[in-house]
Amino acid sequence: MSxxxxxxxxxxxxxxxxxxxxxxLLSMLMAGQQSYLVGTNQIEAQQNLRIAIGRMIQEIRLxxxxxxxxxxxxxxxxxxxxxxxxxxxxANGAIQxxxxxxxxxxxxxxxxxRGEQVIYxxxxxxxxxxxxxxxxxxxxxxxxxxxxxxxxxxxxxxxPAAVAADVRQVVIDIIAQPVHQPSTxxxxxxxxxxxxxxxxxxxxx
Amino acid sequence: MIAVQVFPMMTMARLLRDERGLALPMAxxxxxxxxxxxxxxxxxxAFEPQISANHAQSTQxxxxxxxxxxxxxxxxxxxxxxxxxxxGATANGKDITPAQPWVGATATSGTFTVSVRNDTRASDTxxxxxxxxxxxxxxxxxxxxxxxxxxxxxxATRTVTVAVKKAVLPTINAALALPGVQADVNFSGSSFNxxxxxxxxxxxxxxxxxxxxxxxxxxxxxxxxxxxxxxxxNQQNDVVGISPSSPPPPATPVLANGDAAVVNDYTLTSQxxxxxVNAIKSQADxxxxxxxxxxxxxxxxxxxxxxxxxxxxxxxxTSHPKIVYVKGDLTNTLGQFTGLDISGNSTGTGILIVxxxxxxxxxxxxxxxxxxxxxxNVGLQYRGGGNGGIFGAILVNELxxxxxxxxxxxxxxxxxxxxxxxxxxxxxxxxxxxxYQVYSWREQ
Numbered sequence: 266m267s268x269x270x271x272x273x274x275x276x277x278x279x280x281x282x283x284x285x286x287x288x289x290l291l292s293m294l295m296a297g298q299q300s301y302l303v304g305t306n307q308i309e310a311q312q313n314l315r316i317a318i319g320r321m322i323q324e325i326r327l328x329x330x331x332x333x334x335x336x337x338x339x340x341x342x343x344x345x346x347x348x349x350x351x352x353x354x355x356a357n358g359a360i361q362x363x364x365x366x367x368x369x370x371x372x373x374x375x376x377x378x379r380g381e382q383v384i385y386x387x388x389x390x391x392x393x394x395x396x397x398x399x400x401x402x403x404x405x406x407x408x409x410x411x412x413x414x415x416x417x418x419x420x421x422x423x424x425p426a427a428v429a430a431d432v433r434q435v436v437i438d439i440i441a442q443p444v445h446q447p448s449t450x451x452x453x454x455x456x457x458x459x460x461x462x463x464x465x466x467x468x469x470x
Numbered sequence: 471m472i473a474v475q476v477f478p479m480m481t482m483a484r485l486l487r488d489e490r491g492l493a494l495p496m497a498x499x500x501x502x503x504x505x506x507x508x509x510x511x512x513x514x515x516a517f518e519p520q521i522s523a524n525h526a527q528s529t530q531x532x533x534x535x536x537x538x539x540x541x542x543x544x545x546x547x548x549x550x551x552x553x554x555x556x557x558g559a560t561a562n563g564k565d566i567t568p569a570q571p572w573v574g575a576t577a578t579s580g581t582f583t584v585s586v587r588n589d590t591r592a593s594d595t596x597x598x599x600x601x602x603x604x605x606x607x608x609x610x611x612x613x614x615x616x617x618x619x620x621x622x623x624x625x626a627t628r629t630v631t632v633a634v635k636k637a638v639l640p641t642i643n644a645a646l647a648l649p650g651v652q653a654d655v656n657f658s659g660s661s662f663n664x665x666x667x668x669x670x671x672x673x674x675x676x677x678x679x680x681x682x683x684x685x686x687x688x689x690x691x692x693x694x695x696x697x698x699x700x701x702x703x704n705q706q707n708d709v710v711g712i713s714p715s716s717p718p719p720p721a722t723p724v725l726a727n728g729d730a731a732v733v734n735d736y737t738l739t740s741q742x743x744x745x746x747v748n749a750i751k752s753q754a755d756x757x758x759x760x761x762x763x764x765x766x767x768x769x770x771x772x773x774x775x776x777x778x779x780x781x782x783x784x785x786x787x788t789s790h791p792k793i794v795y796v797k798g799d800l801t802n803t804l805g806q807f808t809g810l811d812i813s814g815n816s817t818g819t820g821i822l823i824v825x826x827x828x829x830x831x832x833x834x835x836x837x838x839x840x841x842x843x844x845x846x847n848v849g850l851q852y853r854g855g856g857n858g859g860i861f862g863a864i865l866v867n868e869l870x871x872x873x874x875x876x877x878x879x880x881x882x883x884x885x886x887x888x889x890x891x892x893x894x895x896x897x898x899x900x901x902x903x904x905x906y907q908v909y910s911w912r913e914q
């Protein structure tokens with residue numbers, strides 16, 4: 266057997282073969298890495314969005330509880346990016362814009378402190394929520410909100426509600442992204458959009 | 471014994487130089503890296519399907535609970551004697567249905583249970599908006615119940631609590647009832663008729679117990695005298711009703727006419743009328759907003775019913791009665807204005823509510839059901855013509871005590887006001903769902 270070593274041709278062939286194999290492996294690795302980034306970012310954005318929209322939907326759905334029928338506005342200060350939800354929890358015929366009221370749950374025993382106004386607003390890319398009395402300042406609900414649009418309708422769900430008193434349905438369009446959004450989709454940049462229409466149960470819509 | 475293999479020096483050097491088989495470890499290394507990435511990804515994403523599943527299940531459970539509310543609402547309408555519904559209930563209520571799916575679905579789509587209780591807890595005020603029922607767990611006295619529907623789907627459970635309120639048409643005690651603080655009336659001519667005897671809607675005599683011809687608030691002899699003084703001698707026969715001294719059923723009722731048919735009576739109160747209007751006006755089929763200087767004028771009301779029952783100029787038929795609510799904006803208790811004017815050949819069936827303004831009705835006008843005029847400085851001018859008339863009753867509920875003479879009722883021409891149990895029953899029985907209201911929707 267010869268001990269003269271490899272020839273140049275053998276080395277080049279070996280390098281070429283190794284290069285082909287490595288480039289294949291590299292592309293697989295990059296694809297896997299991209300899938301991972303997109304997947305994790307999508308999950309992050311989706312979870313942020315679900316928390317944000319889920320909480321808003323529930324509170325808007327129950328807005329305007331008015332046991333004494335004074336007919337205050339269920340939704341006020343309504344803009345494209347914010348609104349105030351009102352409930353007369355203690356049935357005194359007025360909305361308290363400060364402090365909390367004790368709300369007795371259906372078991373007749375448990376009392377929770379609630380504010381009669383809940384304000385949702387968008388601060389940059391952060392969805393903020395402030396419940397009067399409960400929160401001293403607006404609290405962050407979800408980050409990475411790229412856009413938020415509220416649209417207000419009358420009971421028919423078609424006619425826009427020009428004034429607060431007419432609001433019976435609210436459509437929420439919200440787009441979110443990861444808090445640290447990569448610059449390109451190849452690097453895992455994603456956008457998640459959710460839309461929902463909420464009917465105000467306490468306003469007979 | 472241990473065997474030791476000794477490699478010659480040449481063999482060892484060859485082994486060290488031999489690079490065959492390098493591809494396998496490299497491939498394994500890459501595979502390991504990729505596997506690590508995949509595992510990391512799966513670790514993060516494995517929660518996502520579970521979160522989604524939980525979300526879907528809770529949403530479906532809420533749908534089931536909402537279906538339960540609708541089911542319970544229908545149940546309370548169908549079983550309108552709520553004390554029967556509450557039989558056997560405790561302070562925490564009673565279940566009125568076992569777990570069941572909603573109509574047209576199977577249990578795989580979710581199920582709901584519904585319970586009902588009387589609003590006797592002090593804290594129920596927060597839900598109902600009124601003082602707690604002074605009755606018991608089995609005895610409802612304020613026509614409000616608390617209904618709880620629990621929806622279940624998979625592992626998720628959602629509960630919706632609502633209050634259900636029942637409006638009760640007040641006991642109408644006269645063909646023309648004036649239970650408010652004032653009862654200034656004007657009668658013109660002697661062709662009008664106010665009959666407290668029972669009539670059918672086709673103009674034939676009914677068989678129900680008669681009521682008074684004209685009533686005012688119980689104990690208010692001033693208003694009673696005011697009405698009696700407004701009746702001229704030649705108008706005495708135009709007002710007929712049961713005599714206050716008539717023996718109770720089943721004895722044959724004794725009728726009275728003229729001044730004797732004008733009675734102050736406690737059966738119908740101003741508050742009852744106000745409460746009833748407040749309870750049902752939000753259920754109106756037709757709502758007409760009027761203001762001073764912006765009167766709503768209608769001619770030949772009801773002519774559109776045959777082509778479009780949902781038309782706003784169709785004020786109901788006997789097969790499709792409606793609640794028509796005319797809402798005035800009278801806030802100045804010293805003034806008054808006419809916000810509704812109906813003329814021509816007009817018909818309607820249901821409940822006509824006029825609040826905060828005056829109404830003027832003329833022409834050949836036929837209405838089946840009660841006409842309620844309520845608020846401050848309100849009144850009804852009824853100038854009948856043709857063969858029409860009001861079958862049911864007129865209730866004018868004046869809430870303001872003004873100094874001048876502003877008529878609560880001005881009856882002219884050949885206007886006919888005929889008490890009709892048939893028309894009132896039609897309204898009560900066929901408009902049932904409108905008399906019930908779900909409110910204070912809460913989720914847990």
